[in-house]
Amino acid sequence: MTAQSMRDHLQSLPETDPELDRLVTEIIGRVADKWTMLLIEVLTEKGTCRFGELGRECVGISQKMLTQTLRAMERDGLVTRKIYPVVPPKVEYALTEMGLGLSEAFCGVWLWAERNRAAIEQARSDYAAREEA
Amino acid sequence: MTAQSMRDHLQSLPETDPELDRLVTEIIGRVADKWTMLLIEVLTEKGTCRFGELGRECVGISQKMLTQTLRAMERDGLVTRKIYPVVPPKVEYALTEMGLGLSEAFCGVWLWAERNRAAIEQARSDYAAREEA
Numbered sequence: 001m002t003a004q005s006m007r008d009h010l011q012s013l014p015e016t017d018p019e020l021d022r023l024v025t026e027i028i029g030r031v032a033d034k035w036t037m038l039l040i041e042v043l044t045e046k047g048t049c050r051f052g053e054l055g056r057e058c059v060g061i062s063q064k065m066l067t068q069t070l071r072a073m074e075r076d077g078l079v080t081r082k083i084y085p086v087v088p089p090k091v092e093y094a095l096t097e098m099g100l101g102l103s104e105a106f107c108g109v110w111l112w113a114e115r116n117r118a119a120i121e122q123a124r125s126d127y128a129a130r131e132e133a
Numbered sequence: 134m135t136a137q138s139m140r141d142h143l144q145s146l147p148e149t150d151p152e153l154d155r156l157v158t159e160i161i162g163r164v165a166d167k168w169t170m171l172l173i174e175v176l177t178e179k180g181t182c183r184f185g186e187l188g189r190e191c192v193g194i195s196q197k198m199l200t201q202t203l204r205a206m207e208r209d210g211l212v213t214r215k216i217y218p219v220v221p222p223k224v225e226y227a228l229t230e231m232g233l234g235l236s237e238a239f240c241g242v243w244l245w246a247e248r249n250r251a252a253i254e255q256a257r258s259d260y261a262a263r264e265e266a
Contacts, residue, residue, distance in 0.1 A: 077256025105241035123210025
């Protein structure tokens with residue numbers, strides 16, 4: 001999709017439905033989150049994962065933030081949580097169909113980040129040079 | 134791109150370059166942010182915007198957060214800031230080529246949010262019902 005066609009698409013959305021606007025914005029606010037994106041990437045790559053495995057793969061996430069993010073993702077229907085009645089308890093997470101759909105949608109953002117890595121670093125050093133001037 | 138092809142793509146990335154991994158993750162962490170996504174949407178829809186206009190369109194953003202987010206976007210090369218030497222000063226923001234590219238990449242996420250709105254609301258009420266049970 002080009003910027004123009006996105007502009008057309010956005011302009012074609014019913015402006016008269018502020019409730020739809022509010023909901024879509026709220027959903028974007030929820031999923032446009034660093035940890036959600038990283039967890040979706042790990043679950044896409046690895047498939048079913050245990051809690052500890054997700055913690056190890058998401059470098060820098062705290063136990064508390066991992067629990068919170070997974071709970072919000074489960075609540076939104078992005079992941080399933082399966083508890084095995086063993087000792088110690090075994091809990092496995094996997095993406096739902098809807099979670100996989102979001103993973104595909106995010107894929108464009110990952111590709112963009114990879115493609116524009118050098119340009120972003122260049123922009124940052126240009127910005128730093130301007131600030132110093 | 135399907136989930137399978139994304140998985141293939143992710144698996145084909147050079148695992149031996151942790152620096153690339155780190156950078157892409159850091160970039161994603163920066164751009165996967167609610168306000169960045171909303172500002173990109175407004176700038177895609179409206180083109181060039183003044184500071185106050187962006188504040189009005191991004192409902193709920195504080196002046197401070199707007200300033201911070203725009204500065205980070207300028208630093209990353211996503212927006213340009215043009216200052217007109219008039220009284221009172223006029224400052225205009227617009228997406229760069231790279232910002233437009235990110236806008237296109239995010240478009241998939243907006244479409245996903247619109248398409249899955251009802252399913253997410255359903256998931257939330259199912260989750261609430263399970264929690265109460």
